Amino acid sequence: MTKDQRIKKRHRAEARFKLYGLVSIILALTFVGFLVFTIFSKGSDAFSKTTIKVNVSFNAEILSLPSNPSLEDIQDADYYDLALESINKLLLTSNPDDEKLLKKLFSPDFDLEIKNYLVKNPDLINQTQDINLTSSDDIDQLFKGNFPRDIPEDRRQVNDRQLEIFDELVAQDKIQKKFNNYFFTNGDSRDPELAGIGASLLGSFFSVVICLILSFPIAILASIYLEEFAPKNKITDFIEININNLAAVPSIVYGLLGLGILLGFMNFPRSTPLVAGITLALMTLPRIIIPCRASLKAVPPSIREGALAVGASKFQSVFHHVVPLSLPGTLSGTIIGLAQALGETAPLILIGMVAFVVDIPGSPIDPASSLPAQVYLWSESAERGFVEKTSATIMILLTFLIVMNFIAVYLRQKFEKKWN
Amino acid sequence: MKERKIKIKTENLEVYYGEKQALFDVNLEIHEKEVTALIGPSGCGKSTFIRCINRMNDVIDICKIKGSIEIDGKNINHKSIDVVRLREKVGMVFQKPNPFPKSIYDNIAYGPKIHGITKNKGELDNLIENSLRKAALWNEVKDRLHEPGTSLSGGQQQRLCIARAISVNPEIILMDEPCSALDPIATAKIEELIDELRETYTIIIVTHSMAQAVRVSQKTGFFHLGKLIEFGTTEKMFKNPSNNMTQDYITGRFG
Ligand SMILES: Nc1ncnc2c1ncn2[C@@H]1O[C@H](COP(=O)(O)OP(=O)(O)OP(=O)(O)O)[C@@H](O)[C@H]1O
Ligand SMILES: [Mg+2]
Numbered sequence: 001m002t003k004d005q006r007i008k009k010r011h012r013a014e015a016r017f018k019l020y021g022l023v024s025i026i027l028a029l030t031f032v033g034f035l036v037f038t039i040f041s042k043g044s045d046a047f048s049k050t051t052i053k054v055n056v057s058f059n060a061e062i063l064s065l066p067s068n069p070s071l072e073d074i075q076d077a078d079y080y081d082l083a084l085e086s087i088n089k090l091l092l093t094s095n096p097d098d099e100k101l102l103k104k105l106f107s108p109d110f111d112l113e114i115k116n117y118l119v120k121n122p123d124l125i126n127q128t129q130d131i132n133l134t135s136s137d138d139i140d141q142l143f144k145g146n147f148p149r150d151i152p153e154d155r156r157q158v159n160d161r162q163l164e165i166f167d168e169l170v171a172q173d174k175i176q177k178k179f180n181n182y183f184f185t186n187g188d189s190r191d192p193e194l195a196g197i198g199a200s201l202l203g204s205f206f207s208v209v210i211c212l213i214l215s216f217p218i219a220i221l222a223s224i225y226l227e228e229f230a231p232k233n234k235i236t237d238f239i240e241i242n243i244n245n246l247a248a249v250p251s252i253v254y255g256l257l258g259l260g261i262l263l264g265f266m267n268f269p270r271s272t273p274l275v276a277g278i279t280l281a282l283m284t285l286p287r288i289i290i291p292c293r294a295s296l297k298a299v300p301p302s303i304r305e306g307a308l309a310v311g312a313s314k315f316q317s318v319f320h321h322v323v324p325l326s327l328p329g330t331l332s333g334t335i336i337g338l339a340q341a342l343g344e345t346a347p348l349i350l351i352g353m354v355a356f357v358v359d360i361p362g363s364p365i366d367p368a369s370s371l372p373a374q375v376y377l378w379s380e381s382a383e384r385g386f387v388e389k390t391s392a393t394i395m396i397l398l399t400f401l402i403v404m405n406f407i408a409v410y411l412r413q414k415f416e417k418k419w420n
Numbered sequence: 421m422k423e424r425k426i427k428i429k430t431e432n433l434e435v436y437y438g439e440k441q442a443l444f445d446v447n448l449e450i451h452e453k454e455v456t457a458l459i460g461p462s463g464c465g466k467s468t469f470i471r472c473i474n475r476m477n478d479v480i481d482i483c484k485i486k487g488s489i490e491i492d493g494k495n496i497n498h499k500s501i502d503v504v505r506l507r508e509k510v511g512m513v514f515q516k517p518n519p520f521p522k523s524i525y526d527n528i529a530y531g532p533k534i535h536g537i538t539k540n541k542g543e544l545d546n547l548i549e550n551s552l553r554k555a556a557l558w559n560e561v562k563d564r565l566h567e568p569g570t571s572l573s574g575g576q577q578q579r580l581c582i583a584r585a586i587s588v589n590p591e592i593i594l595m596d597e598p599c600s601a602l603d604p605i606a607t608a609k610i611e612e613l614i615d616e617l618r619e620t621y622t623i624i625i626v627t628h629s630m631a632q633a634v635r636v637s638q639k640t641g642f643f644h645l646g647k648l649i650e651f652g653t654t655e656k657m658f659k660n661p662s663n664n665m666t667q668d669y670i671t672g673r674f675g
Pocket of ligand 1: 437440442460461462463464465466467468469480
């Protein structure tokens with residue numbers, strides 16, 4: 001082979017390598033794009049709900065309210081009859097069969113919605129008001145265009161008469177798409193149109209905060225001690241190896257630990273963010289210690305020596321110079337560790353955080369769910385309404401993860417000091 | 421030249437890094453307000469020696485020291501000596517400039533702050549100006565005291581480190597090859613500076629440049645393989661060394 005041929009061959013090898021790299025990147029981006037597209041196309045519908053406009057007259061007699069009702073009276077009243085009467089006005093002719101069918105177009109909580117409206121606006125007693133009531137899941141899907149109208153009637157949830165009423169209401173412009181606040185404020189429900197991520201969002205929030213409170217200070221202090229103060233000997237080596245091993249332990253093992261010790265032995269309440277937070281903190285600790293130590297190690301020894309040489313004590317050189325300089329790496333490591341904890345499902349399943357939780361937890365010791373567990377729960381339901389909510393929950397979870405990672409990168413870049 | 425007071429005195433000083441012995445039986449007397457140059461081939465223990473004087477070797481776990489080092493007649497390795505006080509008294513300038521990644525002002529303010537040398541901001545400002553003036557850096561940085569110290573040129577950074585060392589008002593300044601990363605002009609500035617600082621401080625400087633040793637020092641010590649081969653006035657050492665090895669080294673025949 002001549003020298004020229006050799007050079008040509010080298011260039012060809014480089015070109016080939018670049019091509020392989022480009023193809024890999026395109027493939028990777030395609031997969032990511034596919035994932036994002038499917039999640040978005042399935043999930044975006046969950047952020048809107050369908051409402052039916054109903055004219056309600058808050059008749060104090062039907063509600064059997066006293067003449068000057070207190071807020072408590074308003075809260076305790078029975079709204080079912082009023083609600084039925086109000087929606088029946090949508091029909092032009094009164095017909096008991098139609099009334100039954102009509103009721104099915106609304107979410108089962110439609111009387112509660114009317115009540116809540118009045119509780120918020122107590123002046124409306126003995127007045128009339130148009131209220132947008134949440135429709136049932138079937139109507140919601142029908143209006144969103146996801147409902148197969150043309151299959152035989154006996155295989156449909158919505159019969160021909162109901163379709164007729166629906167079309168009539170659409171023609172009257174009574175059916176509208178509204179922002180689905182229930183998705184964010186409600187807990188779980190058997191009815192897709194009422195189910196929300198409120199309980200799991202708060203559950204995740206409490207868990208991650210507890211995880212942060214427990215793991216961050218412990219991890220920071222442990223890594224400072226190990227990196228700066230611990231004598232370099234066999235014991236330190238042993239601890240270091242074990243921290244690395246713990247970071248690689250499958251998360252479900254931590255779930256077992258939480259189940260056995262926190263729930264079984266210490267009798268902490270099941271399905272609570274407190275237990276989840278402690279379990280996640282155990283799991284996150286080694287995952288934070290490792291980047292913390294790495295960023296402490298990355299501070300050049302010359303900085304320590306510079307501080308010592310002007311008479312700083314070891315403690316001062318560490319806390320005045322090394323720790324502040326390592327902070328960007330430390331913080332971003334912590335945030336990434338927390339993001340992992342936020343997305344963790346397996347250990348939560350073991351400690352019962354996959355429960356069906358209707359009530360929004362008020363504190364970390366109330367039963368709650370968590371975002372990834374909610375995804376897991378809803379993904380088992382067949383209703384179209386839950387399918388879109390599953391994807392929407394994934395969207396919310398991903399948004400949090402992306403924001404957290406972005407903050408981590410930002411912190412690292414913004415505060416990283418350059419030294420020569 | 422009249423003999424000055426003895427400032428630093430080592431007796432039978434031996435240093436080990438683990439099993440490896442880095443210094444063998446070093447006996448040396450360094451006089452007050454003189455510049456002492458330490459020369460010798462790479463790895464002969466010059467840095468090890470000066471790091472003993474402010475106990476910088478304490479941070480190296482495997483480093484063990486035998487023999488005695490006295491400053492003003494007191495053994496610095498004695499239990500009663502606080503290493504923080506010792507380092508306040510014995511400043512150090514490193515081979516590579518190592519300013520803190522903070523402002524020029526904060527770089528110099530750090531030492532006085534932790535030792536509580538100044539009582540208020542005015543005093544601190546004065547001290548910083550004085551330190552920078554002594555380090556011949558004031559004119560170049562007086563308008564940008566709040567810019568990062570790391571944004572200065574290499575030579576300016578080294579003078580900043582000298583100013584930082586001066587700021588805590590030490591009696592001794594140790595310099596480990598302070599000019600090895602600098603160009604001839606910056607080197608000349610620092611040498612000039614050393615000459616001025618000699619009025620106030622006792623200075624020990626490690627250098628690989630014979631010319632520099634001749635220019636700045638009054639005494640010179642020659643190390644070889646961890647042993648102090650020869651020590652005496654710079655003049656005699658370079659004109660008429662008593663040891664053959666010294667002769668070979670300064671004439672460039674080995675090392
Ligand atoms: N931290 C350390 N751990 C182990 N051995 C060391 C350490 N520091 C220095 N040594 C050894 O001690 C000996 C003396 O090193 P020293 O740094 O004092 O040399 P030096 O004279 O300053 O060399 P140079 O001119 O290259 O800076 C060398 O053999 C070196 O390998
Ligand atoms: Mg050296």
